[in-house]
Amino acid sequence: MKSDDFNLSYFLPYQLAILSSRISKLLSKVYGDRYGLSIPEWRVLVHVARREKMSVREIHKCVNFEKPTVSRAVSKLEDTGLVAKTASEQDQRLVEIELTEAGFDVLKGITREARSFEENILGEFSEADRHQLYVLMERLHDALDKHPEAANRPPMDIEARSDLLG
């Protein structure tokens, strides 16, 4: 049996998955091979860096990973000395997580490499191209937001790069 009905090559969900997977795998060579971090660890690290202190719950909402994944990532980062965990004074259930100096140093290194990685990929893209790309992705998110069954979109960070969104 054979059918020409349907072609994955132009099916958006498939193309996005392939593209994202190729980029993620390549990027993971930066923080994985060189710094020994997993994807969840690296995401947690970046998010924690942008606040003074964060709880697992807060990170979970931002980072688009499940709570156990975040919890494990945080524990591992604590083991390697990149973050510090302390029980909250006001609410003993909460764990306050913050970057250590070592974590800050590592992040600085990875940040530099991540930026250069992105620049490498987007090298041939003009500012207009980048703007276009982000606007299109934004519109896709908007379309998803209208679906009641869609997963929540992680909140944007406050300080936006207005140079990109125009």
Place this chain on the structure above:
Amino acid sequence: MKSDDFNLSYFLPYQLAILSSRISKLLSKVYGDRYGLSIPEWRVLVHVARREKMSVREIHKCVNFEKPTVSRAVSKLEDTGLVAKTASEQDQRLVEIELTEAGFDVLKGITREARSFEENILGEFSEADRHQLYVLMERLHDALDKHPEAANRPPMDIEARSDLLG
């Protein structure tokens, strides 16, 4: 410690991962909840449908999953009667996989729903918008192709939708 150095909100690999994950999860409600298929199973099904017969190896190269994953997906699809496996006459190592009538029927249903899903997401996108989106994704793939360490890009299907690529 706190740093405003780096903002994931505008980091392309992160944004792509989030977007792709949101869309994939939503789509998986179609083929998962309603048809009981996993992502690898659904991809295998579609790829096999486009050829008379395919080996595990061939599928593996197209589908962007590892060989064991493909092998398992095929076995499961055989169990549920959607594909048939036969040892090749010419080469006893190869397994020829083809869709059964039941597989064809299921695919027809999913295809319809997948199309309507995509249309639902891209509903507000004009033809020009879609073209733009695909061109930008294409350029990102091209940039990745230049990296020696990047994973191979799965080959495009032959019959391209020229209406999109212009």
Place this chain on the structure above:
DNA sequence: TCAATATCATTTCTTATGAAACGAAAAGTC
């Protein structure tokens, strides 16, 4: 005030994935 409920982080438990190992079959080499 004390029980019932809700919230937070962690810990099972199950499942899925990919790397490496494996056995079978073909191709290459002498």
Place this chain on the structure above:
DNA sequence: GACTTTTCGTTTCATAAGAAATGATATTGA
């Protein structure tokens, strides 16, 4: 024509992720 090497598909094996359960603390309400 046997021996080595390569290729194919499957099967371990180890690891990672999410669902559900757990334990601890807060909050609510009678």
